[in-house]
Amino acid sequence: MDNLNQFKELEKLLRNESQYCTEDGHLLKNAIVEAALAMRPDLLRLLLSHEVLRNNFFTEVDGVSVFDKVKFQKFVMNKRFLPDSYTCFKNKVGITDAEGDNYLSESREVVLSWPYKDCMLEGGQTKEDAKRNEVFWNEILAPDEINRLTEPKVLNKFRRYDAEGEHEVTSVSKEDNFIIKGNNLLALYSLKKIYAGKVKLIYIDPPYNTGSDSFGYNDNFNQSTWLTFMRNRLLAAKCLLRADGIICVQCSFHEYGYLKVLIDEIFEKSLCTFNILVRHPDRILTGDKEFNDVIEYNLIYSKSPETKMPKRIEQKLVDDYVYKVIELGEPEIIYFDEKKVEIFTPEKYKVTKEEPNEKLSKTISVRGSIREKNSSGRLYVKYIEPIAANYPPETIFKVENMGDDSFGFRRFYTPPKGNKNGGYYQGKPSSSDVTEKPYPNFFDFQSDYNTVNDEGSVSFRNGKKPEEYISFLISIFTKENDIVLDYHLGSGTTAAVAHKMNRRYIGIEQMDYIKTTACARLRKVIEGEQGGISQSVNWQGGGSFVYCELATANQRFVDAIEKASSTDELQSIWTDMQASGFLSWKVKPQEIDENIKDFADLSLDDQKRFLIECLDKNLLYVPYSEINNGEFGISQNDKKLNSDFYSIR
Numbered sequence: 001m002d003n004l005n006q007f008k009e010l011e012k013l014l015r016n017e018s019q020y021c022t023e024d025g026h027l028l029k030n031a032i033v034e035a036a037l038a039m040r041p042d043l044l045r046l047l048l049s050h051e052v053l054r055n056n057f058f059t060e061v062d063g064v065s066v067f068d069k070v071k072f073q074k075f076v077m078n079k080r081f082l083p084d085s086y087t088c089f090k091n092k093v094g095i096t097d098a099e100g101d102n103y104l105s106e107s108r109e110v111v112l113s114w115p116y117k118d119c120m121l122e123g124g125q126t127k128e129d130a131k132r133n134e135v136f137w138n139e140i141l142a143p144d145e146i147n148r149l150t151e152p153k154v155l156n157k158f159r160r161y162d163a164e165g166e167h168e169v170t171s172v173s174k175e176d177n178f179i180i181k182g183n184n185l186l187a188l189y190s191l192k193k194i195y196a197g198k199v200k201l202i203y204i205d206p207p208y209n210t211g212s213d214s215f216g217y218n219d220n221f222n223q224s225t226w227l228t229f230m231r232n233r234l235l236a237a238k239c240l241l242r243a244d245g246i247i248c249v250q251c252s253f254h255e256y257g258y259l260k261v262l263i264d265e266i267f268e269k270s271l272c273t274f275n276i277l278v279r280h281p282d283r284i285l286t287g288d289k290e291f292n293d294v295i296e297y298n299l300i301y302s303k304s305p306e307t308k309m310p311k312r313i314e315q316k317l318v319d320d321y322v323y324k325v326i327e328l329g330e331p332e333i334i335y336f337d338e339k340k341v342e343i344f345t346p347e348k349y350k351v352t353k354e355e356p357n358e359k360l361s362k363t364i365s366v367r368g369s370i371r372e373k374n375s376s377g378r379l380y381v382k383y384i385e386p387i388a389a390n391y392p393p394e395t396i397f398k399v400e401n402m403g404d405d406s407f408g409f410r411r412f413y414t415p416p417k418g419n420k421n422g423g424y425y426q427g428k429p430s431s432s433d434v435t436e437k438p439y440p441n442f443f444d445f446q447s448d449y450n451t452v453n454d455e456g457s458v459s460f461r462n463g464k465k466p467e468e469y470i471s472f473l474i475s476i477f478t479k480e481n482d483i484v485l486d487y488h489l490g491s492g493t494t495a496a497v498a499h500k501m502n503r504r505y506i507g508i509e510q511m512d513y514i515k516t517t518a519c520a521r522l523r524k525v526i527e528g529e530q531g532g533i534s535q536s537v538n539w540q541g542g543g544s545f546v547y548c549e550l551a552t553a554n555q556r557f558v559d560a561i562e563k564a565s566s567t568d569e570l571q572s573i574w575t576d577m578q579a580s581g582f583l584s585w586k587v588k589p590q591e592i593d594e595n596i597k598d599f600a601d602l603s604l605d606d607q608k609r610f611l612i613e614c615l616d617k618n619l620l621y622v623p624y625s626e627i628n629n630g631e632f633g634i635s636q637n638d639k640k641l642n643s644d645f646y647s648i649r
Contacts (some may be wrong), residue, residue, distance in 0.1 A: 005195070006052060006075075013050055017042070019625050026147045030618050033585050047072075073585070120479050150189040150236075153182070154551040154622040155645060156638045158437055161523055162544035172546055172641060174648045177505050179495065179518060182550030184487040184508045186621055190237035190550070191506065194648040199240040200482035202247040203473060203494050205465060206230060211470075226255065227262055233487065234266050240485060246271070246477045249299045250465075256297050267301035271309040274298040276469070279446045294446070298473075302525040310476055320362040321428050324352045325411055331398065336383045342398040349396055359406075361425040365634055366412075376402065380412055384422065388414040404429045424577035439476070445469045455532045456521040460491035467532030470497040478503055492518030496525050500539045519547055532570075551622040553632065554615045557581050561608050567600055570607050577611070582619040 014020045014027055019042075020035070021027050035043040044067055047053045058065040086292045107605060158169035172178075180187050197465050207226075239249065245268065251259050264270065279294040300309075329348035335343045354360060364370070370377035370643055395414045402410035405427030411423045429435075448466035453459075455467055470493050480502045486494035489507035495518060498505035509518060528534075528541025552559075557577055578589050592599065592614075599607060622632045624646065627639055634642075 006056060009050065010053060012077075013046055013053070013189070015573060017046065022147050022151065023084055024282050027447070028147055028148045028151075029076060030148045030585075033073055034582075034616070036067075036072050036076070036191055037585055039067065039069065039096060115362045125394055139238065144579040148618040148623075150186065151622045152624040152646065154624050154627050154632070154634055154638070155180070155190075155548040156551040156634065157181075157547070158638070158641050159547045159550045160544060160548065161526060163526055163542055169546060169548075172644045172648070173381045175504070176395050177495070177499065177543070177545040179489070179492075179507045179509075179514070179522070179545055180550070181509060181514050181548075182552075182621060183510055183555075187260045187508045187550060188233060188240070188487060190624070192239050193646055194238065195240050195483070195506070197240070197242055199244055199485045201474065201477045202237050202241065202245070202485045202487075203250075203470065204237075204248070204488045205463060205490065206248040206488050217568060227258055229504065230259065231262055231266070234263065237487065238266060238303060239487070243304050244307050245303045246307070247301050247303075248473055248477075249301075250276075251297050252299075253293065253295070263299055263301055267303065268305045269302045269307060271302055272439070272441055274300065275442045277442070277446045278449045280446050280450075309439070312439055313434050314437060316428065316433050316435055318356045318358050318428060320356070321358065321360040322353050322356050323356055323361045323363060323425060324423060325396070326350050326352065336379070336399065339402075340400045343391070343394040344398065345392055346394050358428050361411075361427050363423050364426055365421045365423040367421045376410060376412075376426075380422060380424065382407060384412055384414065388422065393417040393419075403427065406430050412635070443472070456491065456493070456496055457524055457529065457531065458491055458517045458521045460517055464491045465493045467493060467500075469503060470494055470598055471533045471537070474498060474501055474503060489514070490520050492521040493544070496521050499525050499543055499545070500533060500537050505545075515547075551632065551634065551638075554582050554617065555620040555624050557592045558620065559611060561611050564608065565604075567604065568608060570604075570611060571596070571599075574611060574614075577614065583614055584616045587614045 011027060014032065015025060020032050032043070047057055048065060049066075054065070057068050057075075059068060060066075077114050158172070160167045160169045221535040234247075234249075241247065247263075249259065249263060260270075260273075263360050274297070276296045276298060277294060279292070280294060281294050294520065325342060327349050329344070331342035331344050331348065334343060364376075366380045371381050372378065379399065379402070379628065388395075388409040391414060393414060397414075398409055399412065400409050407427045410424055410426065413422055415422045445466060445468065448468045452466045455521060457466070460579050474497060478484060482503055484494060484498040484503045484505045485507075486505070487508040489495060489509040494509060495505045499522060509520060511556050522545055525539075526541060526543055526545075528539065530539070533539070557573060560573050560576075566574060574592075577583065583589065599610065602610065622644065626632060627634050627642060
């Protein structure tokens with residue numbers, strides 16, 4: 001049997017084993033290689049059960065089948081078995097020719113080209129108030145590696161917070177709110193298993209890539225890295241949205257243009273861009289700025305092209321209804337098609353202004369969009385304007401069977417002398433007590449931003465959003481019990497507001513301050529704190545949330561590497577990694593140990609990056625498929641809670 005047929009046979013054999021493929025049938029190349037190198041009995045039994053594969057990868061020695069794991073590894077890593085990933089760039093965003101080989105300067109035929117479009121860029125983020133630089137790895141992952149990386153992960157360290165305080169967790173359900181600590185990309189893919197198509201609103205306030213914020217990739221092409229970081233997560237988030245779901249992405253001018261093009265590619269419809277005044281124009285923070293940046297942008301998109309931007313609902317008041325038209329003489333009678341029209345020249349009527357009353361009228365000028373988009377406006381333009389010059393200014397045309405007020409007719413008037421616009425008298429509509437108006441795309445929240453530091457009784461340097469602003473968004477796009485998601489949770493404003501407004505919520509944050517900021521803030525909300533929007537929504541306290549973490553494996557080594565301050569610390573971490581970590585299959589520890597002097601000659605940052613590269617980043621966190629693997633030490637209670645969580649429907 002040739003290699004191609006062997007590839008097919010091996011693929012067919014492994015697809016029957018859940019630990020080696022995803023739920024949708026994609027084989028996990030890395031998981032297969034890991035199992036082979038570890039000589040896992042289940043894999044060996046599979047291979048021995050197939051005559052051709054047994055003969056290819058096993059050698060008989062004194063009646064014993066000896067597995068050639070090196071040969072098997074090379075076989076599996078062959079691109080004919082599972083396709084590897086290719087890109088035309090490493091760290092560039094640009095406009096290229098249709099083949100993606102040449103930049104604009106080299107060709108006249110161009111297309112928008114997206115780097116890593118079949119890949120995922122690994123990495124993380126920090127917040128600037130963490131006062132440290134995070135070490136990042138910029139690795140292009142092939143499709144099979146992506147499948148492995150994005151498997152659902154085990155959750156642990158469950159705690160429930162309610163009015164009685166902090167408790168052990170015995171069960172979780174779809175009614176629970178969740179605050180999750182861990183890499184937000186991997187957390188999103190874990191949520192996909194149970195929350196796909198269930199989230200009504202996603203609001204995120206990601207790092208703005210200003211050069212001084214939390215997005216600190218060690219990359220000469222910072223912009224392309226940031227865009228790839230955003231794209232990976234937006235694609236995962238889209239799967240969680242309901243068909244009528246909305247995503248709101250806050251950003252500054254630094255990446256506004258590129259980010260909009262990116263989201264245009266991912267989501268079906270752009271509903272609106274809100275321009276938010278966040279700082280008074282006269283307030284200058286530092287004198288060395290090129291200009292005073294006072295506006296931020298909220299890019300609002302829907303998952304479905306059928307979704308429409310909601311309208312403002314306003315109560316109809318009688319305050320404007322003050323005009324009474326009194327008829328004094330016999331009118332001239334004409335017809336507009338089938339409609340009877342009574343014409344009153346100025347001497348045949350008078351208008352009085354009285355106290356507001358539902359039986360009176362208000363005036364509306366026929367101008368602007370009313371001329372084309374309003375039935376009364378269209379009638380005026382079609383019938384009255386052409387004959388207006390035949391009558392004195394302010395002549396009234398009383399047209400039967402028009403309007404939705406109680407009059408049963410509509411009075412139109414020609415322009416006063418010296419004016420170009422006519423209009424009409426309208427009674428208070430009887431069909432509804434409310435009216436719908438479109439939202440403007442500019443809002444002034446600078447006063448709320450000025451006082452945001454005190455909200456929630458938690459300190460959070462920069463990036464904190466006012467409760468009033470988040471409540472405005474939640475009230476527009478959701479109703480009670482809808483699910484709200486924020487996967488850049490930060491200080492926890494989104495979760496706090498959702499809690500007070502009786503929305504279900506999920507918050508994700510990777511940084512350690514999640515407990516001292518978001519969780520601490522939510523505990524105060526449960527206790528009934530009265531800051532932010534509490535008084536306007538009559539918040540009295542109550543409710544609960546569940547805190548949990550992605551169960552770490554190699555991530556604990558990443559954290560230790562990032563915090564290390566000397567080569568000696570890193571060498572000690574390397575020893576621990578060999579003993580209890582999960583190294584990349586490409587790494588040969590003996591060779592590294594033999595060349596430890598070369599390692600010591602590197603800069604501290606390069607040493608950190610090297611050690612991170614040695615780790616299998618598919619195992620930063622424990623895959624849910626490996627929950628029963630004793631190497632990870634998952635407790636029985638956590639196994640039960642994970643079963644509850646991943647059974648939520």
